[in-house]
Each structure stands twice: as C-alpha cells, then as structure tokens.
Amino acid sequence: MSGQEEWHNSPIGVFDSGVGGLTVAREIMRQLPNERIVYFGDTARVPYGNKSKETVTKFSRQIVNFLKKQEVKAIVVACNTVSAYALEELEQETDIPIIGVMKPGARAAILATKNKKVGVIATEATVHSGIYTRYIKENDANVSTLERACPLFVPLVEEGLWEDPVTDEIARRYLSELIDSGIDTLILGCTHYPMLRSTVAKIMGEGVTLVNPAYETARELKMLLAEKGLESEHRPGLGTELYRFYVSDGAEKFKQLANSILTYGILSAKVVNIEEY
C-alpha cells in the first residue's frame, strides 16, 4: 500500500468455491467498470454446497486472508453457501467491508413479489441454513417462503448440460413443489443457477419472476463504495491489470469455463496453495 490516498484505487476481492462466482464478477464488471477485481475460485476443494459449516468457514477464512494479502479494499462473497454459513464470522474478523449475495437477493425478491410468496432454490447447505428465509422475514414478515435444494444443478452446469432433456427432467422434479405452492418470485440462490435460467424459466412459467442476486449484489457494492468514499476515480489504463484470477487448482480448465461465462477472454489464471493462508 503506497499510502491512504491510493486505497480507493485498490481492487475488489471476489471469491467463490469455483467458477460460479464469475456470474457475480461479471455484474460487477458491468456496473462498476472503473473497479479492478481480484477473483479467487477454490477449484481444489469445490463444491462447498454439501459440506459442513465448520469446513466452509475454515476454507473461507483462508481465502479472506489470501485476498487481504492482495490488498483489496472490499470483499464480495460470491457464493451463497459461504454467505449462508460464514459471512457473520468473516464480517466480525475482518477490518474491510465484506458483502454477501444473500441480503441483496432477499431484498430484490421482496421488491419483486406481488402475492408475497417467494421461492428459493439453492444448494443443500444454503437451504439447510434457512438464511434466505430469515433475511426475507426480517425485511417483510408478511412474505412466506419455500426453499428447495437442487443438488444436481451444479454438476449439470459443470457438465455443460445447460439446456438438455435430462436437465429439464431434474428441474421438473426439483421445481414441482414450488410450482404447486403458487410463488410468483424465485431466487436463483446459487451462483451456478443463472446458467440454467432458461430451463428454470420454461418450467416455472411466465408468471414467475426469477431473481438473480448477482445483479443486486453489484448494485449494493456500488452504494457501499460510494458511502465509504472507496470508489475508484478513473478506469485503470491499458497495462494495468484490471482483472486478476486465482484458483487453487486447474488454471487451464478454469479459463475454459470462465470464458464461457465472461464475455471477454481471461488472459491468465494463477494457482495458489490456499491451505497455506
């Protein structure tokens, strides 16, 4: 750090268990084009969604330590499972602002619902935590919620079956109870799920609004930076590393998947031994 006056030009740290968080990074790139980003994907230990609170918290703490070494000015937890299990501990332990995807997602759903019935689809861990329901109730006690875990969605996305009869069949099973319940708003409560948006939209039907927390998270980040005077003053020039990508395993494979999510090419991704942090 070359001095306090430079701090607002530091990058934003964004992390996820793997590539899914790039859907959040993509929204930050769109809405905050002046901001540099350091992205970390924990590809050696992915997935988090079926692991315990203790393990997810331990892994997240190591990543926060890594990002702090990169001198980030704020951290976005682009992973619903981490947001559900570890965000409160991480906030208490860390002296820079940390935001998750769940509070923004919950607020967006409350604004979207007209019949006060909101559904949530997410990993087992996120559903088990019940935190989407808690956040929604805290904001509007009149909204009722129904949460449903969709454990096969992440492997189906990672296999590239974004639109496929098998994905349709699995989605029909996962979503049937949500359709019957009459919700008018559905939170895509896992960063992989926006890739299945068209499948989910087709099965839920036109009357149901799909909420992607990534969009709201980037908006919240923008407000937070403004509030704290942490906005970058100008778009970093050519030659400045605008976006840097780190993973704990498989840099090549990450780059391939990342390039199908982001609209521009990732120049490089470096491997980090995350267990040392």
Add this chain to the structure above:
Amino acid sequence: MSGQEEWHNSPIGVFDSGVGGLTVAREIMRQLPNERIVYFGDTARVPYGNKSKETVTKFSRQIVNFLKKQEVKAIVVACNTVSAYALEELEQETDIPIIGVMKPGARAAILATKNKKVGVIATEATVHSGIYTRYIKENDANVSTLERACPLFVPLVEEGLWEDPVTDEIARRYLSELIDSGIDTLILGCTHYPMLRSTVAKIMGEGVTLVNPAYETARELKMLLAEKGLESEHRPGLGTELYRFYVSDGAEKFKQLANSILTYGILSAKVVNIEEY
C-alpha cells in the same frame, strides 16, 4: 507400536476421496475377516475426479501421513483417481506396502474378456491418465481398450438415484459408444460405480461382463499380506475396535451413506483436520 511381534496385528489403512471406497472396504471385510481396518474419506475435499494430478497427489500424501500415524501395516488406495495420478509417487515415498485398485482391476478384465475388447468407465481424471489401458497392454498387448468418462455418475450416486429414468438416460449416452465398439468386458473404474451396477448391466446387455476392481483388490491384498507374513493371526475379539472410520468433514452424513453401502452399522466416524498432515 508395542513391538515387531505385534506388527501383523496392526490394521489395514483404506482411503478414498469420500464414501465410494467403502465398496472396497466391504470386500476386504468379507474376504479378510480377521483384519482390522482404519478407513479415511476426504469428505471435505471430495470429489477428486475432476482435479489435477498435483492436487490429488498433495491430498493423498496428507492422507498417507495420517494413516501412518494410525500405525497401519499396509495401505489400500480405494480410489481410482488417486491410483491413476499418485500411486507411483506414494509407493516411492512410503515404507509400508501400498496397493491401488487399478492393477487388480486390469488383471481381472484380462481374465474375463474372450474377444479381447475391454471397456473402462471412470472419472475424467482416471480416463485422462490412460493408466487402465497401460496396465492392460502391459499384461496382454492383444487386448484393445476403450475408455469413457462418466462425470455425472458420482453426483447421481450421491443423490441416491441408483435406479432412475434420469440415470438410465445419462448411462445410455455415456455407454453408447462402448456398446457399438463390441466390448465383452467393462471395468467399473470408479468406486462409486458398483452402486449403478444394475443400471449399467441392463444397458450393456447380458453379453458384457462387469468387472468390479474392489473384489480383485481385496484378493490381491490377501496375497500380499500372506507373502509378507503380515496376516492377522485371529479375529479381534469383542471390545477391540475392528473398524475405525475417519473423515475430513460431515461425520453424520458419512455415517448415513456408509450404512447404505456396508451391511452393518458404523458405530462412529471421527472428523480429522487432514490439512495438518
């Protein structure tokens, strides 16, 4: 260790990335009822099948260190991915016998095939390594092989969809090329796959012999112990911990899945911080 004379009564170490290796442990329990077992499942970092050689080797080395601390007399690598990527390094680094599942599986397939055409289904990592083909060719250069990765099989098993129309459809896609190739023998090259045996058998048809390397691995272990004078002399009595189970995360969930694989109840599973080894 209370002395060299007690060494042959030490337990066998068995490990896997998760619960799948219990299909191998089960065979050892059946064929070597006098042997005690220490099982480790790396449930905090599962799955291994889509991770790199470096990462899989690092994780395996930590587990071998843990098992050596448990004073095991031999180690069975009950994971095809580890056998494919790390077995040779582990053998060189370790002073107790280590056996994998691939060599026994390859030998069993060579004995089973009549038309000298063998198929292999496995994780991406195992197929990418090409080691089943190498082991088969080393034993019988006249046998031709066809390997096919089945990346959705592990999540489908872990979701309990052992017999399901979706699993049938995915299996039909993965297996079609193998059916067309005219193989008469198919290696179930991932420890999760025996749970899908009836689905795979139905799709491959009666003319194809399915080889489960777990059975041959337990046989090879028996011969190895006899050769080295390491056989346990008598069945441990009541009150002795015959089988001990350790995981890196989620002991309760492990116990549930384990009890559906093993024929007797697991009394307990302990969580170990494997990154410290």
